[in-house]
Amino acid sequence: MPTRANGMSPAAITAAVFKRLDALKPLSLGQAKRIESLGERLEAAPPGATLQSDGDGRARPTFILSGWACRQRLLPDGRRQIFSILIPGDAVGFCLHPSPMSSASAVALTKIVLATFEAPSYGSSSSAPLSNGPSDAWGFPEHMRLSACLEEGLLLDHIVRLGRQTAYERTAHLLLELHWRLALIGQAGERRFTMPLTQEVLADVLGLSIVHVNRTLQQLRRDRLIELSGAHVVMLDLPRLTVIADYQPPVLTPGT
Amino acid sequence: MPTRANGMSPAAITAAVFKRLDALKPLSLGQAKRIESLGERLEAAPPGATLQSDGDGRARPTFILSGWACRQRLLPDGRRQIFSILIPGDAVGFCLHPSPMSSASAVALTKIVLATFEAPSYGSSSSAPLSNGPSDAWGFPEHMRLSACLEEGLLLDHIVRLGRQTAYERTAHLLLELHWRLALIGQAGERRFTMPLTQEVLADVLGLSIVHVNRTLQQLRRDRLIELSGAHVVMLDLPRLTVIADYQPPVLTPGT
DNA sequence: CGCTAGCTTGACACAGGTCAAAGGCTGTGG
DNA sequence: CCACAGCCTTTGACCTGTGTCAAGCTAGCG
Secondary structure, rough: OOOOOOOOOHHHHHHHHHHHHHHHOOOOOOHHHHHHHHHEEEEEEEEOOEEOOOOOOOOOOOOEEEEEEEEEEEOOOOEEEEEEEOOOOEEEEOOOOOOOEEEOOOEOOOOEEEEEEEOOOOOOOOOOOOOOOOHHOOOOOHHHHHHHHHHHHHHHHHHHHHHHOOOOHHHHHHHHHHHHHHHHHOOOOOOEEEEEOHHHHHHHHHHHOOOHHHHHHHHHHOOOOEEEEOEEEEOOOOOHHHHOOOOOOOOOOOOO | OOOOOOOOOHHHHHHHHHHHHHHOOOOOOOHHHHHHHHHOEEEEEOOOEEEEOOOOOOOOOOOEEOOOOEEEEOOOOOOOOOOEEEEEOOOOOOOOOOOOOOOEEEEEOEEEEEEEEOOOOOOOOOOOHHHHHHOOOOHHHHHHHHHHHHHHHHHHHHHHHHHHHHHHHHHHHHHHHHHHHHHHHOEEEEEEEOOOOOOOHHHHOOOHHHHHHHHHHHHHHHOOEEEEEEEEEEOOHHHHHHHHHOOOOOOOOOOO
């Protein structure tokens, strides 16, 4: 039993990855086993660690098992824009894209545990051959496609937030997105969740200044829409927040 | 010779598609032939036409042969955000993603000519089987992957523009992007190109008001960085523009 | 128990939005 | 061939959302 120092079983450690992929498309038994095997080769990183720098495309998919991270780009003068927040269950690096054409890096925002797949052994499930690029190479071709699809949707939402929504709307929208994504991996209650982000990080996600993020959060509190103390968030009025932000959760089963 | 009313040969009509894909990765002879065959089944659309509405994922890849379009989302109160400008050679709809999880539509900005692939006949080139989802289904699996990669990079650039750049920087950045993309398909000179976009469209791309787009363009003119009259753009000082916008063109050959 | 990182608040500045009006340009129909 | 209509661009005056600067405050931590 190599890496069980923290006392969790492999299944518990990899629960987030399992839930996320299974929600995209039910996993076969063989796939579930493969995911569980992730729990055997862990890797830790402290806050601030660079998980992936610019052009460095990871050949294999790396998943976040616990902790939060982000994808970001820095401008020459120090401005920072965060493209997306990564939570447990998310893949680090753009698995469809072995080497990004555009500079972006991934950075840990908290203490983090990662896991990478072993060599692409074709055990039981996939009908895919080796030749089809990284998206197919680990026994989850369909899941990785759906995952890329979901991520593109999140990027589009982000563009709308930044381009056409006010600070107030943006903030509400981001909170709703995080709440939805955390619920997907079983880490959010009906109305509450834990968000280990500083206001500086929120500012760099939302394209605002720290000070204005603070004021906007105050306003949301005064309007009795959220409660927020430390990392603890309560969505007091989901219906109203949803309308304000024009939030539309991703549709996981587009076919139906 | 069915659709040759406009007097162009299939090869000429499909030149943009060919150049774009060939730039991503050299095309085999069989692939080139497949592309040329696109020229046999054309479809036209007037400005303003909806090429793809919300959840409607096109099962087959559709390419723009001539004319410009955009991908966009409308907010309930009428605000509009454009995600990307589509030019000849670009695919309409997210070919990796048969049915988007997130609402977005594609709209023609000018008169447009489209072409869609026939049934996925596996003629000569691909080693891919049928089973791997739409990205592989037409004989260009690798090209579609690289194309998705390029597009993701463009979305990331767009996020930085909207989140962290000033109106002046944003506008310069967008012009540089369009210039680069048009050059890729052989539709831009060293310094000049044609941009059939109204200032209203630019505003909805850049997340600005029409009036401010106008003022910003004036400023760029006054600073002797661009010339612009009607649809005709001249980049007077590419080096300076590149620095101002922190523009980094996509790297098409990430491996090398 | 002092330090540092993060949060909060106020005063003020400025980028960019809004409103309003006037000029082009182009196409169309009389 | 002119006149009108409509769309696009341009400009000015003014307003406001958000940024900047500066200063306390709080709380966890060495």
